[in-house]
Amino acid sequence: MDNLDGTKRKNIKVGDLVEIVLKKHQRTGELTEGIVKRILTNAPNHPHGIKVMLKLGEVGRVKNIIPE
Numbered sequence: 001m002d003n004l005d006g007t008k009r010k011n012i013k014v015g016d017l018v019e020i021v022l023k024k025h026q027r028t029g030e031l032t033e034g035i036v037k038r039i040l041t042n043a044p045n046h047p048h049g050i051k052v053m054l055k056l057g058e059v060g061r062v063k064n065i066i067p068e
Contacts, residue, residue: 006049006062012039017068020052020060032058033066 004011012018019031034054041050049061 004065
């Protein structure tokens with residue numbers, strides 16, 4: 001299986017199912033699952049994960065991309 005890396009923007013597309021860490025959960029590392037609505041990071045990669053907005057409006061950094 002191809003391990004999709006949440007630190008690389010090219011791996012993430014609008015509509016992908018992902019797990020993100022919200023700002024308020026950075027200490028605990030609690031993950032929130034959702035569908036990508038917008039990609040907020042413009043850089044090609046980010047060491048802590050690409051920042052995205054989910055369909056429900058949560059904003060956080062991608063930790064895991066869940067394959068279909």
